[in-house]
Amino acid sequence: MASAARRSTDRDGVSLSLRITTLADPEPGASGRRLAWLASGSDGAPVGSAFLRLFTREGQEHLAELEIAVHGAERRQGVGTRLLAAAVAAAREERRRSVITQAEQGSPADLFLAARGFRPVLALTYARLPLAGTDLAEVEELAERPYPGYRLTEWDGTVPAELAQSFADSRRAMDDMPMDGTDYGTVVWDVERVVAAAEAVAERGDLLHTVAVLDAADGAVVGFSELVVPGDGRGDGQHYGTAVLPEHRGHGLARWMKAAAILRARRRHPELGGLCTDTADGNAPMRAVNDALGYTPTHRAVEYQLDL
Numbered sequence: 001m002a003s004a005a006r007r008s009t010d011r012d013g014v015s016l017s018l019r020i021t022t023l024a025d026p027e028p029g030a031s032g033r034r035l036a037w038l039a040s041g042s043d044g045a046p047v048g049s050a051f052l053r054l055f056t057r058e059g060q061e062h063l064a065e066l067e068i069a070v071h072g073a074e075r076r077q078g079v080g081t082r083l084l085a086a087a088v089a090a091a092r093e094e095r096r097r098s099v100i101t102q103a104e105q106g107s108p109a110d111l112f113l114a115a116r117g118f119r120p121v122l123a124l125t126y127a128r129l130p131l132a133g134t135d136l137a138e139v140e141e142l143a144e145r146p147y148p149g150y151r152l153t154e155w156d157g158t159v160p161a162e163l164a165q166s167f168a169d170s171r172r173a174m175d176d177m178p179m180d181g182t183d184y185g186t187v188v189w190d191v192e193r194v195v196a197a198a199e200a201v202a203e204r205g206d207l208l209h210t211v212a213v214l215d216a217a218d219g220a221v222v223g224f225s226e227l228v229v230p231g232d233g234r235g236d237g238q239h240y241g242t243a244v245l246p247e248h249r250g251h252g253l254a255r256w257m258k259a260a261a262i263l264r265a266r267r268r269h270p271e272l273g274g275l276c277t278d279t280a281d282g283n284a285p286m287r288a289v290n291d292a293l294g295y296t297p298t299h300r301a302v303e304y305q306l307d308l
Contacts, residue, residue, distance in 0.1 A: 017042040018040070018078065020082055020083070022035070022037055022086070023035070024036070028056070031196070034052065035054065039079050047079050048074060050066065050086065052065070052067075054091075055185075057193070059187055060185040061185075062097035062098060063097070063098055064099045066084075067101065068080055068101070092308055097307070098307055100306075101303075101304050102301050102303050105123075105299070117306055118305060119305055120303070121304065123280070123281040123302060123303075127279070129274055129276075131274050131275065136263065143260045150251070152214075153214055154264065155209075156208065156209055157198055157201075163212070163221055164195070166219075170224060170243075171241075182303055206231055208227075209227045209228075209229065212257070213248075222244065223244035223245060223253045223254065223257060224243065225239070225254070225261050227275070233270075233272055236273050236275065237269070237275045238276050242254055242257065255292055258289060275295075277295060
């Protein structure tokens, strides 16, 4: 842990004595490790923070992901600029090629990043499906349609051992997901990684539900849809990946899986408020799936990238 104090002056001439304290996560995760910075004012009260995730898995060792938060009352006083400088310096020291971060479109963070050398590389639309009091008759109809040559399966938490290798192999379905200009790299999945990802969700107290499509001919996983629900079954669930292997697309399998996941969430977690998802604007097929299932856009975001 280290700290440094300096008087910072914002664009309007207002000065603020800042102390930046550097922290490090003592327990790296399965796919990366984190650095953190805490900004505090002259009275010691926290005014902002920054987190830098350093990816360590094969195919993404060049990448870092940034999160910056500044208290609303402390904006435009140099806090974000100082935190950003610390994080970017660390990314360079770690020999990272790119730093990515996200901001809601039109927000102060959106303007802040655009003014500091970050370039927009991906547009995202966030959407939500309310569950409480919602008639899911159309979703039920979509889930119950026959899909010759395929069958559904589902599990909680870690993938069953007999499907582990097939499930890991099916993750290549995400390789051609539209990422526009993002230098995201290639995520290499194996059984160890899918197990570690499920364990990470459980360790933070959330519930991971997976619906998968199997090829009826050989029982192999050809598509999957993952949903994470708060441990108490309340609030909103969050869709993670939904994808189908290229050779099995065009049969409505993504819509089938997601419809089944919605019904399962409603049945298993009656107090759940809704389900949230985010989709790249360039991913027209998945946007169509969400529209068909009744998801309503809530806001848009921009993925930014800084090339080092």
